[in-house]
Amino acid sequence: MPDQPLPLQEPSDQPDQPLLDVRDLRVSFRTRTGPATAVDGLSLSVAPGEILGVVGESGSGKSVSMLAVLRLLTSPNVTVTGQVLFRGRDLLALTDKEMRAVRGREIAMVFQDPMTALTPVYTVGWQIAEQIRAHEPVSRKEAHARAVTLLSDVGIPDAASRVKAYPHEFSGGMRQRAVIAMALACRPALLIADEPTTALDVTIQAQILDLMRDLNARGSAVVLITHDMGVVSEIAHRVLVMYGGRVAEQGPRRAVFHSPRHPYTWGLLDSVPRVGGPRLRRLPTIAGTPVSPDSLPDGCAFAPRCRLRHEGCEERPELAASPDDAAHHDACRLPAGDRAALRLGARAPADETATAGEPDPSGEADQSGETDPSGETDPVDEADREMAP
Amino acid sequence: MLYFAVRRLVSALLVMFAISVLVFLIFFATPGVDPAARIAGRNADQVTLAQVRHSFGLDRPLPVRYLLMMRHLLVDRDLESFVNRGSRVIPQIVQAVPVTLSLVVGAAVLWMAVGILMGTAAAALRGTAADPVIMLVGVIGVSLPAYWLGEVVNLITQKQLHDTVFSWVPPPGYVGLGRDPAQWALHMLFPWLTLSLLYAGIYARLLRGEVVTAMNEDYVRTARAKGLSERRILIRHALRCSLIPIVSLFGLDFGALVGGAALLTEVVFGLPGVGKLTYDALQNLDLPVIMGTVLYAAFFVVLANALVDVLYARLDPRARHA
Structure with a gap:
């Protein structure tokens, strides 16, 4: 197989029309203690060729919502409602057979743990060929040849012989590459990657992210689920922050990282450790524990942990556009204007420096957070950081 | 693969040897078990018992009896049943x-x-x-x-x-x-x-x-x-x-x-x-x-x-x- 830029399968993808348009997605689980809502009215859209980073804590509904999009939640205790429009078709209304034709061919998914994601008893090449042959009428031999090409495309050395290796003979990073190669086998228009780098060490993470970027350059849109703000800042075009199964904030990467509007996003950014500057005594955290899906509050889900909550937070906030940027939305009951000042006000008094506008988006977070228990931030720290580029 | 097979074979032989010794000891050397008495029938006198012992080779030392039995069983394949004299063991098994x-x-x-x-x-x-x-x-x-x-x-x-x-x-x-x-x-x-x-x-x-x-x-x-x-x-x-x-x-x-x-x-x-x-x-x-x-x-x-x-x-x- 010649290695050309991937032609998208259907010419109907126009940049102004979203590839994936999720509307009011709700996922609830029936549990012993009553219904638990994992995803509560999620709406998002992915444009063709776009990388959307979905961030949030564990349990915020990121993975579940994407599994629901692909209808991979097979438990009989799950109910999924809403609309998942992919190229205009509602995936939730398709028959199982039609859905199978979408999975793997138009939307592919890569999971977190590459150690267990491959069937242990078949060779890697066999599993890639299986994916190809599930969707395209090609011969065994041809599928095998394509598997070799795919493996070498994702950077596995000596692919022609490694294609005959079993998953346990691969390292973690190589396995994740193999899984990605498998996901790319049918040149999907959309790749959903569920924490693809979480189980890998940092150097391998960077390589996998490069791979995603390559893939994106060839025309596939990517939804990248992660809890790593650094990963999102490196690769995403747009960022969606989830909390308690709802969207807290979404917008272009620069907007979200440079002028975050939701207190939860502030907390996430503040809790990222910095590489430069002196070491802090204590990394800021978001106080409290993540909201449990079986007891979602009626109002703002983040309110119980928010320093700036007020009576208005009893009522559920709607997503609203920022006054500065129509593409930047957040769901918060704070006054729309001048959030940056509010953010500063929410911090410990010792911290006076403004942080908006720092060039490094992932390190943009200021270190002395609202939860610094003693408030004893070293002023020298602050001065040093100001001098950093 | 060859090494694996050879190792397997050797351990199999060892297991079988151990089992044969064990079975032999259970039936010949356990106190209270006297095959000769069983063969000679109830209330047989000492002379008959000695005769039986001798004719079945039960009066030889234990290791010799073991070796003799193994030789008859495996090498000569002419080990005979104690009960139905003349009927050989191996053909019976082969038939079964x-x-x-x-x-x-x-x-x-x-x-x-x-x-x-x-x-x-x-x-x-x-x-x-x-x-x-x-x-x-x-x-x-x-x-x-x-x-x-x-x-x-x-x-x-x-x-x-x-x-x-x-x-x-x-x-x-x-x-x-x-x-x-x-x-x-x-x-x-x-x-x-x-x-x-x-x-x-x-x-x-x-x-x-x-x-x-x-x-x-x-x-x-x-x-x-x-x-x-x-x-x-x-x-x-x-x-x-x-x-x-x-x-x-x-x-x-x-x-x-x-x-x-x-x-x-x-x-x-x-x-x-x-x-x-x-x-x-x-x-x-x-x-x-x-x-x-x-x-x-x-x-x-x-x-x-x-x-x-x-x-x-x-x-x-x-x-x-x-």
């Missing part, structure tokens, strides 16, 4: 083996087919009413002892309904496969069904558990995300991985059954197999025959284990380099 093999192989094919089918179906139908029903059938199969079931089957097919529904059932016994394949199968049919019922139940329950676990594995989610059909996921991925523990269990069961554990079924259906031979020899304390059948059983258990190891490596690539 095809009967046992017919019974066990046929039953094994049946129980593996039925067990895999039931287990997979139950796992696939999990959450519906069919799953507990299939498992209940399995429990019933496990709960019916072969000797009781065999007697009931005989009662029904040979007596109660023999004149009507089951008039085609031949009398209990064995017909050689080489002599008349149709009659062979007809004679073996009910023994097969009886023996396989228990194992089919066990294997179905075990496999169901394995498949249910496998269906929750990450690789099954990956397979779904690939867009494979549920049937392919079930069979090619979940079932394929679930077969690994089943096969190792099968090897052990098969070895034990060929080695004589099918005794009850053989006795009930009048099949002159190895189990029956051992049973009769034990009744008469016919030491050479016991020795022969025990060694034969050990051989099959060890052989089956070795085969399972090889098959295991075929089924599970992760075991190949271990």
Whole structure:
């Protein structure tokens, strides 16, 4: 197989029309203690060729919502409602057979743990060929040849012989590459990657992210689920922050990282450790524990942990556009204007420096957070950081 | 592979040697067990006993007796029964083996087919009413002892309904496969069904558990995300991985059954197999025959284990380099 830029399968993808348009997605689980809502009215859209980073804590509904999009939640205790429009078709209304034709061919998914994601008893090449042959009428031999090409495309050395290796003979990073190669086998228009780098060490993470970027350059849109703000800042075009199964904030990467509007996003950014500057005594955290899906509050889900909550937070906030940027939305009951000042006000008094506008988006977070228990931030720290580029 | 096979063979020989010594000691050197007294009959006087001892070689030192017995058994193959003098041990076993093999192989094919089918179906139908029903059938199969079931089957097919529904059932016994394949199968049919019922139940329950676990594995989610059909996921991925523990269990069961554990079924259906031979020899304390059948059983258990190891490596690539 010649290695050309991937032609998208259907010419109907126009940049102004979203590839994936999720509307009011709700996922609830029936549990012993009553219904638990994992995803509560999620709406998002992915444009063709776009990388959307979905961030949030564990349990915020990121993975579940994407599994629901692909209808991979097979438990009989799950109910999924809403609309998942992919190229205009509602995936939730398709028959199982039609859905199978979408999975793997138009939307592919890569999971977190590459150690267990491959069937242990078949060779890697066999599993890639299986994916190809599930969707395209090609011969065994041809599928095998394509598997070799795919493996070498994702950077596995000596692919022609490694294609005959079993998953346990691969390292973690190589396995994740193999899984990605498998996901790319049918040149999907959309790749959903569920924490693809979480189980890998940092150097391998960077390589996998490069791979995603390559893939994106060839025309596939990517939804990248992660809890790593650094990963999102490196690769995403747009960022969606989830909390308690709802969207807290979404917008272009620069907007979200440079002028975050939701207190939860502030907390996430503040809790990222910095590489430069002196070491802090204590990394800021978001106080409290993540909201449990079986007891979602009626109002703002983040309110119980928010320093700036007020009576208005009893009522559920709607997503609203920022006054500065129509593409930047957040769901918060704070006054729309001048959030940056509010953010500063929410911090410990010792911290006076403004942080908006720092060039490094992932390190943009200021270190002395609202939860610094003693408030004893070293002023020298602050001065040093100001001098950093 | 060669090293593996040689190592396997040496350990198998060691196991068989140990077993032969053990059996020999149990029957010849345990206090209170005097084969000569048994052979000479009740209330035999000392002279007769001494005579018997001498003629059976029981007055020689223990190690010599062991070696002599092994030589007769394995090298000269002319070891004679203590009870029916003149009838040799090896030919008796050789005659009994095809009967046992017919019974066990046929039953094994049946129980593996039925067990895999039931287990997979139950796992696939999990959450519906069919799953507990299939498992209940399995429990019933496990709960019916072969000797009781065999007697009931005989009662029904040979007596109660023999004149009507089951008039085609031949009398209990064995017909050689080489002599008349149709009659062979007809004679073996009910023994097969009886023996396989228990194992089919066990294997179905075990496999169901394995498949249910496998269906929750990450690789099954990956397979779904690939867009494979549920049937392919079930069979090619979940079932394929679930077969690994089943096969190792099968090897052990098969070895034990060929080695004589099918005794009850053989006795009930009048099949002159190895189990029956051992049973009769034990009744008469016919030491050479016991020795022969025990060694034969050990051989099959060890052989089956070795085969399972090889098959295991075929089924599970992760075991190949271990």
